C-alpha cells in the first residue's frame with residue numbers, strides 16, 4: 001500500500017501545484033499526511049486537510065473539495081470524496097491488483113526489497129553462546145532474531161557479515177578445567193560430549209557452594225590458561241571443539257551459517273592497543289584498584305576496563321572487537337543482538353567508544369530482547385534448571401512426526417517435513433511477539449495447526465503449491481486482468497501490496513515480528529479467498545486467470561516472507 005500511498009501523494013502534489021502555484025506542496029509532505037483509516041467505511045486512504053489550511057489560508061473542507069475535483073477520473077480509485085476536512089479515497093483493487101501482480105511476476109522473490117543496502121556492509125553479532133555452558137532456550141532469541149535480521153538486510157541488498165562472538169574466554173574455563181581435573185575423565189567427555197561438560201559445570205557450582213576454595217582453584221586454572229599453560233590450552237581447545245560441534249547441529253536445523261566464529265579469545269592481543277589509547281586520552285580512572293571509565297556525566301555507572309589483577313573484562317573485549325570490525329569490514333552498521341539484561345553494558349561501552357574518538361561510534365546498534373520461559377518456568381544455568389534448545393526442537397519434531405503417522409500420511413520425506421515444521425513452529429511462535437516482550441513458550445500452542453502458528457503458515461504455503469501444481473501449462477503464466485474484484489480478492493491484493501512496507505518496518509525497527517505478523521495476515525487473506533472464490537473451477541476465463549495469478553503471487557510472497565524469518569518453504573505438509 002506504500003506504493004499506492006506514494007502514487008497518491010504524487011497525484012495530489014501535481015494537483016495542488018496547479019491549484020495553488022503560490023504554495024507548492026511536495027509529494028513527501030503529502031505522503032506524510034496520508035493515512036489508512038482504521039474504519040474501512042471512511043475509505044481505504046484519506047488525506048486530512050487540516051494542517052494544510054494554514055499555509056493555503058483556505059478552510060479544510062474547501063481544500064478537500066478542490067483536490068477531490070482534480071483527482072477524479074484516475075482509474076486507481078473507485079471514488080474520491082470530500083467529507084468535511086477529509087479527502088477519502090476508495091481504492092480500485094482491480095487496478096491495484098493488476099499493478100501489484102505484474103510487479104510480483106516481474107520481480108519474483110525480489111519483490112518487496114527496498115534495495116537500500118546496495119554497496120553497504122552490515123556486521124551482525126548474534127547467537128554467540130558461552131562455550132561449555134548449555135545452549136539453552138535463552139539463546140533462541142539472539143539466534144533467530146539475529147539471523148532473521150541478517151536475512152532481512154541481505155534482502156535489502158546489504159553485504160552481511162554474520163559473527164558468532166563465542167564466549168570462549170573467561171573464568172568459566174577455569175571452573176570447567178578444575179571440575180574436569182577433579183571429577184571428569186577423557187572417556188566420559190568423549191562419550192557424552194557437551195552433556196558431560198555441562199554436567200561438570202553444574203557440579204562445580206553445586207560443590208563450590210559447600211567449598212568456596214574451589215573458586216580460587218578455578219581462578220588459578222584460568223590464570224594458567226591465560227599465561228599459556230599447554231595442558232590447559234589443550235583442554236580449552238578441546239572443550240571449544242566439542243561445543244562447536246554441538247551448536248552446529250542446532251544451526252543446521254535452523255539453516256544458519258556464520259561468516260566468522262571469532263570469539264572473545266580472538267581479541268586477547270588486540271586489547272592492549274585500545275587500553276593504551278584510553279590511557280593516552282586520559283579516560284581511565286583507578287577505582288578500588290580497577291581501571292574504569294567514568295560515565296557519571298551520562299548517568300551511567302563506570303565502564304570496567306581492567307580488574308584489580310589487571311585482567312580484562314567483557315566490555316574490554318567488545319571494544320577491541322568493535323575496532324577490529326570497523327577496520328576489517330568498514331561497516332555501515334554493526335548490530336549486536338543480546339538479551340535486554342545487557343542493554344546497560346552496551347550503552348556503557350558504546351559511550352566509551354565515542355569518547356575514544358572513533359567516528360563510527362554511532363553505527364553501533366544494540367538490539368535487545370526479553371526473556372523466555374517454558375510453560376511458565378524460568379531457567380537458570382547454574383542451578384542446572386536448564387532446558388536445552390535441542391530438546392525443545394526434538395520434542396517439537398517428535399510431535400509433528402507423530403501427527404503425520406496418526407494421519408496416515410505417506411512416509412516419504414516425513415523426517416524432513418517433521419524437522420522443518422517442528423523447528424519452524426518454535427521459531428515462528430517466538431518471532432510472532434515484539435522482541436522486547438517476555439515470552440512464555442508453550443510447545444503445544446506453538447504446534448497447533450489451527451492457531452496463528454508456523455505449521456498453519458507452512459500449511460498455507462503448501463496449499464498454494466498444490467493448487468499451482470494443478471494449473472495446466474496454458475495458464476502457467478496467467479496474469480491478473482480482472483476489472484472487478486470480490487471483497488476477498490480485494491483483501492488479498494491489499495495484503496500483497498503491503499509486503500514492501502512491512503519489510504521496511506522490520507528493518508527500521510530491527511523487528512522480525514513485523515514479517516511474522518504479515519505472514520499471518522497474508523495467510524488469513526489467502527485462506528478466505530481460497531474458501532470463498534473458486535480458483536481452478538471458475539467458469540469465467542479472465543477471473544480464473546486472475547485468481548491463478550493471485551495464488552502464484554501469494555506463493556511467491558509467502559515463500560519469501562517465510563524464509564526471512566528462518567522458516568523453510570514446505571511444498572507439502
Ligand code: ARG
Nearest residue numbers: 125128129130165167318338
Ligand atoms: N556470549 C554472550 C552471552 O552469552 C553474548 C555475546 C554478545 N556479543 C558481544 N559482542 N558481546 O551473554
